[in-house]
Amino acid sequence: MTVFELMINRRSVRVFIDKEIPEDVIEKLLNAANNAPSGGNIQPISIIIVKSKETREKLAKIIGPQPWVKNAPLSMIFCLDFYRVKRWAALSKIDFQGEHSLGHFLIGYADIMCAAQNVVMTAESFQLGSVYIGSIQGTMDKIRECFSIPKYVLPLMLVSIGYPKSKPETMPKLEKNIIVHNEKYRILNDDDILKAYNNKYGEFDEDVDAYLEKAYIEVLEANKQESGNWLKLVKKRIKSLDIQNHAQFLFKLRYPTEAMVKQTELLFQQMRNAGFKF
Amino acid sequence: MTVFELMINRRSVRVFIDKEIPEDVIEKLLNAANNAPSGGNIQPISIIIVKSKETREKLAKIIGPQPWVKNAPLSMIFCLDFYRVKRWAALSKIDFQGEHSLGHFLIGYADIMCAAQNVVMTAESFQLGSVYIGSIQGTMDKIRECFSIPKYVLPLMLVSIGYPKSKPETMPKLEKNIIVHNEKYRILNDDDILKAYNNKYGEFDEDVDAYLEKAYIEVLEANKQESGNWLKLVKKRIKSLDIQNHAQFLFKLRYPTEAMVKQTELLFQQMRNAGFKF
Numbered sequence: 001m002t003v004f005e006l007m008i009n010r011r012s013v014r015v016f017i018d019k020e021i022p023e024d025v026i027e028k029l030l031n032a033a034n035n036a037p038s039g040g041n042i043q044p045i046s047i048i049i050v051k052s053k054e055t056r057e058k059l060a061k062i063i064g065p066q067p068w069v070k071n072a073p074l075s076m077i078f079c080l081d082f083y084r085v086k087r088w089a090a091l092s093k094i095d096f097q098g099e100h101s102l103g104h105f106l107i108g109y110a111d112i113m114c115a116a117q118n119v120v121m122t123a124e125s126f127q128l129g130s131v132y133i134g135s136i137q138g139t140m141d142k143i144r145e146c147f148s149i150p151k152y153v154l155p156l157m158l159v160s161i162g163y164p165k166s167k168p169e170t171m172p173k174l175e176k177n178i179i180v181h182n183e184k185y186r187i188l189n190d191d192d193i194l195k196a197y198n199n200k201y202g203e204f205d206e207d208v209d210a211y212l213e214k215a216y217i218e219v220l221e222a223n224k225q226e227s228g229n230w231l232k233l234v235k236k237r238i239k240s241l242d243i244q245n246h247a248q249f250l251f252k253l254r255y256p257t258e259a260m261v262k263q264t265e266l267l268f269q270q271m272r273n274a275g276f277k278f
Numbered sequence: 279m280t281v282f283e284l285m286i287n288r289r290s291v292r293v294f295i296d297k298e299i300p301e302d303v304i305e306k307l308l309n310a311a312n313n314a315p316s317g318g319n320i321q322p323i324s325i326i327i328v329k330s331k332e333t334r335e336k337l338a339k340i341i342g343p344q345p346w347v348k349n350a351p352l353s354m355i356f357c358l359d360f361y362r363v364k365r366w367a368a369l370s371k372i373d374f375q376g377e378h379s380l381g382h383f384l385i386g387y388a389d390i391m392c393a394a395q396n397v398v399m400t401a402e403s404f405q406l407g408s409v410y411i412g413s414i415q416g417t418m419d420k421i422r423e424c425f426s427i428p429k430y431v432l433p434l435m436l437v438s439i440g441y442p443k444s445k446p447e448t449m450p451k452l453e454k455n456i457i458v459h460n461e462k463y464r465i466l467n468d469d470d471i472l473k474a475y476n477n478k479y480g481e482f483d484e485d486v487d488a489y490l491e492k493a494y495i496e497v498l499e500a501n502k503q504e505s506g507n508w509l510k511l512v513k514k515r516i517k518s519l520d521i522q523n524h525a526q527f528l529f530k531l532r533y534p535t536e537a538m539v540k541q542t543e544l545l546f547q548q549m550r551n552a553g554f555k556f
Contacts, residue, residue, distance in 0.1 A: 003403035007310040032285040034454045048459045092525030101538040102545045113391035125281035149463045176312045181326045185427045247370030260379040267380045
């Protein structure tokens, strides 16, 4: 497959077979990460490799009910690492204060995402599957404690990797023309917006079961392995929250608006605990 | 070249030949972006395509003295777009407040970086070169005005793309083992930190000319085309600032610590101007 085809066909994989990833493949994933673009080539990045059964279980316990974290033979914790940069600067008799510079933070975070996406796409090219777990951001204090992460280092992204049990269909996406603007931003009218999202998701009440089973096939499979009943619970919640459409499903159930806004203070607090204050 | 080889051999390209990128290649770059992973598949992303000579010049004028922005046949402005998500949610009778949720902001920014890195790597596979321009973040107000970008949309990353005039050597990187940690974070001692950076950059005073000419070969070439004298100016600044090593070069000259910390308020202000307040 070409690079383009790999990118078009990627989707998150959450069910892995019980097969270790060869050491030379892991080395390549890490080299791809290390050679990712970096603003000013500062490389404020650290990657913590999680392979041992014991560490996988500790990590999974912190992340919460996502069995793929425990089941994946390999996870990588991508950290924004200003500790090393600060120490290097101090030893070089110059002050570096990335922890007080929103600019350094934003570019450093971009760096670690380039590295993470390099890993994800290199993994695809080796027939591996992977899944991003952004919810690690809600547990940074615990992750920092569990992995002996020092001040000025933030574990901002988690990627779990393994050989896929099966390769599910790709997820529905907005039509490309919805996200692309020529020479300047064009504001979509309400009809076009509704049409764009209906094209993406299909009508909600038409067949919510089929949608859930397609979109969450891997969650369901992983959940079944843990003898859970995720789908039943979700459908119950859809009913009790009186969810009428896909936007309500997202912002009432998956990412409830009030909770998402309220979480902001927790995220800032965890950043302050790591010495970051803007 | 395999995906892995493409990633190992990529470096930023800033000097382009005068050759347009075929429309079908641009379509593929955009499809690769649109199929990038997205947290919750929310896709809070817009990409503004800059191709016309007129828009390229306007963009380059805002970005400042980086001639590659004007000279690249194609630039893409990657925007975090909560405007469309908010409108969709409102039309669906649910409130979405990504502009007040640091969590939504951080995951949305990760989304646009995955899309941007997909574009960069797909471009490599088509023999194109590209360069990230993170300094767009310092000019968000002007970019929003120039490109008619509405509230709740932040132009957070710029990528300029074209056919390379030549392919310079890759940049020096830290040894992989410096950024990789097994099962838990290990703190490097001072000797190891200094050694790691000396291995990356070489001794500073040994041959700063050779280093500058290698690391900035493309900046120099682009600058020569504009009949500038960048190298001479940089060397003068190195002398007047009494710069003794690579860390001082970075954090006295390129990213001066005080200015980087002070810029934080400007960045927050620009975000507030776009309706973002956490």
